[in-house]
Amino acid sequence: MYKLPYFTTDNQEEILDFMHNNTFVTLVGFDGAFPVATQIPVKTVIDGDSIKLIGHIMTKTDHFNAFQKNKNVLAIFTGAHAYISASVYENPKSASTWNYKTVQAKGIIRLLNSEETYQVIKDLTDKYENPESSPAAFNKMGEDYIQKHLKAITGFEISVTNIDHVFKMSQNHSSANKENIVKNLQQSDDVLAKEVAKEMKDNL
Known part of the structure; x- marks a missing residue:
């Protein structure tokens, strides 16, 4: 693992x-x-x-x-x-x-x-x-x-x-990166991506 x-x-x-x-x-x-x-x-x-x-x-x-x-x-x-x-990171x-x-x-x-x-x-x-x-x-x-x-x-x-x-769930990233990741995933048509966004948002 x-x-x-x-x-x-x-x-x-x-x-x-x-x-x-x-x-x-x-x-x-x-x-x-x-x-x-x-x-x-x-x-x-x-x-x-x-x-x-x-x-x-x-x-x-x-x-x-x-x-x-x-x-x-x-x-x-x-x-x-x-x-x-990485396109949504502070440093893409x-x-x-x-x-x-x-x-x-x-x-x-x-x-x-x-x-x-x-x-x-x-x-x-x-x-x-x-x-x-x-x-x-x-x-x-x-x-x-x-x-x-x-x-x-x-x-x-x-x-x-x-x-x-x-x-x-991107725990090793900055708060700004994590917020950007959540916003990007929320815009996805992928149901699993939206679920990851929800889990990340709950831990912000």
């Missing part, structure tokens, strides 16, 4: 909030020859001093095979990011850059049995589909349908052993 002191925070709650709010991660494993990766939603669960990531994957995949061989995995959480043009004859936020969580993956996987799918569906009102709610699906599709899915639980992060 491109990790410098002014691009990090000592506030662990801020890091955990970022993980809770950016649930669609890139999960990376190693099959013995090459890294393998898949993009999936996960749930971050805090239990005392331990942190776990819960999710599910398709069974007949390269990453499933890799996770069976090697339990060491890396989950990459990514937030809003944007190109930062400088290097342009990119602002972004990311958290990398290393851990040990455990593949779940069918009963545990069932609960993972139910919890995930109930998070995004209101059990009372949504026609796509988990409790609206037939049990035969659920069991049929469950055969192709395996849940997992990752016990996190290390968390690292970079929250790069």
